Amino acid sequence: MSAYPLDPNLAAYVAHSATFTPENDSLAARRAAFARACRHFTPERPARVRVEDEHLDGLAVRLYTPLQPAPANGWPTLLYLHGGGWNMGSHTTHDWFAFALLKRLAVAIVAVDYRLAPEHPFPAPLEDVLTVWHALRRGHWPRLDSEQLLVAGDSAGGSIAAGLCVALRQLDLPQPLLQALVYPVLTADETLESMQAHAHAPMLTAAGLRASLAGHLPDAGHRTDPRALALTINNAAGLAPAFIGVAEYDPLFDHGRQYAQVLQRADVPVHLHIGQGLVHASLRAAGVAAVEQFYDALAEALGKALAP
Numbered sequence: 001m002s003a004y005p006l007d008p009n010l011a012a013y014v015a016h017s018a019t020f021t022p023e024n025d026s027l028a029a030r031r032a033a034f035a036r037a038c039r040h041f042t043p044e045r046p047a048r049v050r051v052e053d054e055h056l057d058g059l060a061v062r063l064y065t066p067l068q069p070a071p072a073n074g075w076p077t078l079l080y081l082h083g084g085g086w087n088m089g090s091h092t093t094h095d096w097f098a099f100a101l102l103k104r105l106a107v108a109i110v111a112v113d114y115r116l117a118p119e120h121p122f123p124a125p126l127e128d129v130l131t132v133w134h135a136l137r138r139g140h141w142p143r144l145d146s147e148q149l150l151v152a153g154d155s156a157g158g159s160i161a162a163g164l165c166v167a168l169r170q171l172d173l174p175q176p177l178l179q180a181l182v183y184p185v186l187t188a189d190e191t192l193e194s195m196q197a198h199a200h201a202p203m204l205t206a207a208g209l210r211a212s213l214a215g216h217l218p219d220a221g222h223r224t225d226p227r228a229l230a231l232t233i234n235n236a237a238g239l240a241p242a243f244i245g246v247a248e249y250d251p252l253f254d255h256g257r258q259y260a261q262v263l264q265r266a267d268v269p270v271h272l273h274i275g276q277g278l279v280h281a282s283l284r285a286a287g288v289a290a291v292e293q294f295y296d297a298l299a300e301a302l303g304k305a306l307a308p
Helices: 008-017 027-040 095-102 124-137 156-170 193-197 206-216 220-224 253-265 289-306
Strands: 049-056 059-066 075-081 108-112 144-154 179-182 242-249 270-279
Touching: 008 270, 049 095, 049 124, 059 095, 059 124, 075 095, 075 124, 075 156, 095 108, 095 289, 108 124, 124 144, 124 156, 144 156, 144 289, 156 179, 179 289, 193 253, 242 253, 242 289, 253 270, 270 289
Parallel strands: 075 108, 075 144, 144 179, 179 242, 242 270
Antiparallel strands: 049 059, 059 108
């Protein structure tokens, strides 16, 4: 970590994150440690936000809605897909992300407890997300607007969010108004400059990413499926407009940067936000200036996508 000139508050966050060690090497212990870390960095729920846990076709989801009266057509809705390397996290671990956005934007958020690797590799998570997406589109929740829909995800969740848009195009179905990809995983290519330069960065290493990919994509053929890793796409025309946020000191920096270029070449509107001085998983570090700026930029992009 000494190689990175981190903001003191961000450095403290990184150091504190490292204390949430698993009790043993089992996947269950690592999942529990990840959940503890997420809980620790979750602020209090904003005063006027309702949080409800529900089930949809066997899938657990968490709904966040403003307590104020909904618009006539229901709340514009963000489908949110959590990070955690495809093998950790749930619909309950990322309250911190939802709370930060709901302080800035009056929307509903639906978080999905998609199935995890290695028990359920690709395409299982995407299938679960499609189930919830179709439910949103058909008006399963009357207080949610079935037309004003966006999708967002961080890290592995960003990968699934991008894959959702590719899958919807393949199905010839309407796209979200915006795909918001937060330091997403978009390729297995380890030759990218950032994969080399930041192979040993705080919070995510190239080796850690390699292990996560092995669990999520054990079939090598899936690594060229753009629904799994969107940067492998041949033609991005017709995909949803995008907000792509990357962290400066992250092996995944070039994943997002190059995908922004792919979308631009296909005439897909895209805004690339570079989190200066940030590392992977920085958005749990509330109060760090660059983190707050990241959330501001994300909320602004989501709001513009919903503007009439």
